[in-house]
Amino acid sequence: MLLATQVRSRTAKGIAAEIGRLITSGELDVATRLPAIRALADELEVSPTTVQHAYQALAQSGLVIAQGKRGTVVRGAAESTRPPRYAASDKELMPLWDLTSGTPDPALLPDVGAALMSLAAQDTAILTSGYMEQPVLPDLEWELRRRWPFEPGAITVVDGALDAIDRLFRLTLRVGDRVLVENPTFPPVLDMIERAGAEIIGLPLDEHGIVPGSLRDALEMRPSLLVLQPRAQNPSGVSMTHERAEDLAAVLTGSSVLIIEDDHAGGITSASQVSLGSYLPDRVIRILSFSKAFGPDLRLAAVGGAADTIVRLDNARALGPGWSSRLLQHVLLYLLTDERALAQLANARAVYAHRRRSMVEALRREGFQIVGEDGINIWVPVANENEARIRLAMRDAGIAVALGSSFLSAPLPSEFIRITCSAISEGFTELAGAIAAAALPPRARTSRPAHPR
Structure with missing residues (x-):
């Protein structure tokens, strides 16, 4: 035709x-x-x-x-199917050990009961009666600005980090645009870029973040966006250092690339806040999610940075939801300022750090080379991801892991699985041994170091 x-x-x-x-x-x-x-x-x-x-x-x-x-x-007529990388993560069996979720441990979430009860002391008519009010509660905006790693031109609140990314992509991407992302990275981000008709360009990571030389080379392709996770990167656990941020900002100076920072693990990460916005405040949009800290069902994330983009985002929302629930914003403000909630959050942060460190040490004793030091996810190299997944699922205990290929924005020389360690409170050595038996080739298992680091 x-x-x-x-x-x-x-x-x-x-x-x-x-x-x-x-x-x-x-x-x-x-x-x-x-x-x-x-x-x-x-x-x-x-x-x-x-x-x-x-x-x-x-x-x-x-x-x-x-x-x-x-x-x-x-592609064909639109279907009511799950995005491809979500579908790849579906589990056929209900395992005893589900290490696929990427979610926090419910037992470590701060108690929101007091926050909800605090609404009774508020004049809820002020929170619920207006259509034309500002999208962010003034006290919450003040608290968010106080916590931001750079001076944001504007701040708004949306319904979670993925809602923020989706809305920003719809505002800024055109068919054929090129988007720079970390390799590996969060699968839904890749699905959303493809849905927008844009081209994915993967940038390799080392233990400090995106490799500056790869970014310099990729800028020759005239990309429009750079999307990165500044700390507790999912799936690798890598956090960008201050030195690396300075190097990346120097590379980006002179380009017109808009930068989206997805701080998805805000509140539970041990790494300090590092942002390219400290160097390029007019080109950076930072998303601060509260799902890991206070629970996925809170459904709120803050978006702050380049004022023109934030204003466009708010204006586009005016034709749809308009704003995120001010009742939930009040709950979030309470949790961010209540001493008991903050103490519970600090305890969760310490427990997550202990669990990840214990799991990584156990894996290293089995011969795995693990990078990344933060967050609740671990990026584990394997001989064959599908074989590892099947063998682990068929064990008596039943262990579910996420396929590494779903996270790839470009090919890697080896295969991986991702495991979430947020709910692993014991049995680190046994679990690492089971993963090694299923995932490592025999030579690697027999030659593991006798004295772990």
């Missing part, structure tokens, strides 16, 4: 609508490659920007996907 002959509109919205109807009707088969943006623009006698916007709209609706050098490909 010559696509240009089937498209009569000359507006981005019309072009997207007509191609969308060809896809949903089956006239354009799944896996069909759409014409290059410039080629279709020439045939339709419109600007490449018009076709680019049309392709972006199709990608956001889930009908097409940008596949780098392969171009833009028909």
Whole structure:
């Protein structure tokens, strides 16, 4: 089919609508490659920007996907299926040891009962009666600004870190844009980039964060976004050092790349706050999640940094939810300022650090080379991820782990699994031995060091 002959509109919205109807009707088969943006623009006698916007709209609706050098490909009618990397993490069995979740230990979450009861002492009509109030409670904004690692141009509150990332991607990404991400990184971020029709460029990590030379090389490809996790990186546990942040900021100076920092483990990480916003405040958006500290169901994250982007985000939300619940914002403010809640959080932070350290030491005794020193996740090299996952699941105890391939933004020379250690309170040696028996080749198991570090 010559696509240009089937498209009569000359507006981005019309072009997207007509191609969308060809896809949903089956006239354009799944896996069909759409014409290059410039080629279709020439045939339709419109600007490449018009076709680019049309392709972006199709990608956001889930009908097409940008596949780098392969171009833009028909995905098919949108289906109510889980994103591909979420589907890859689904468990077929209910294991005794579920090390896949990436979630905090419920027993270590601060008690929110007092925070909820504190609402009774408030004039809730002030919190609940207005549509046109500011999106953030003034006292909460003050507390957030006090905690921010750099002076933010603006701060808002949204419904969790992934909600923030999704909204920022929708504001800033166009079909064909290039996005720099860590390799490995959090799978939903990769799914969202692909859904937007953008191209993923993976940047290698070392024990200090993104490797500056790789970032310098990647900037030659003129990316539009850099997405990174500044501390307790998921899955590696790496935290960016002050020295590395300074080096990365020097590389980024002079570029126009917008930087999104996902501080997903705020509150439970032992690492200090390090931010590229200390050097490039007008180009950095930092997301501070409270899910690990106070529980996933709190559904709040703070977003602060470059004022123009934050204002655009708030304006876009005005056409939808408008704001995040001010009742929940009050609960969050209470938890951030209550001495008992803060003491419980400090205890959780210490327990998580002990559990991760104990698990890493046990794995190292078995011969595993583990990087990263923070957070609740451990990135474990294995001979074959699928074999390791199956063998662990079939053990008497039943151990579920996450496949490392779901976290990859670019190929790595070896395979990995990710384990979450937040709820492991004992049996570190036995668990490490089981993982080694399932995941390491025989030579590596027999040659493990007699005296661990």
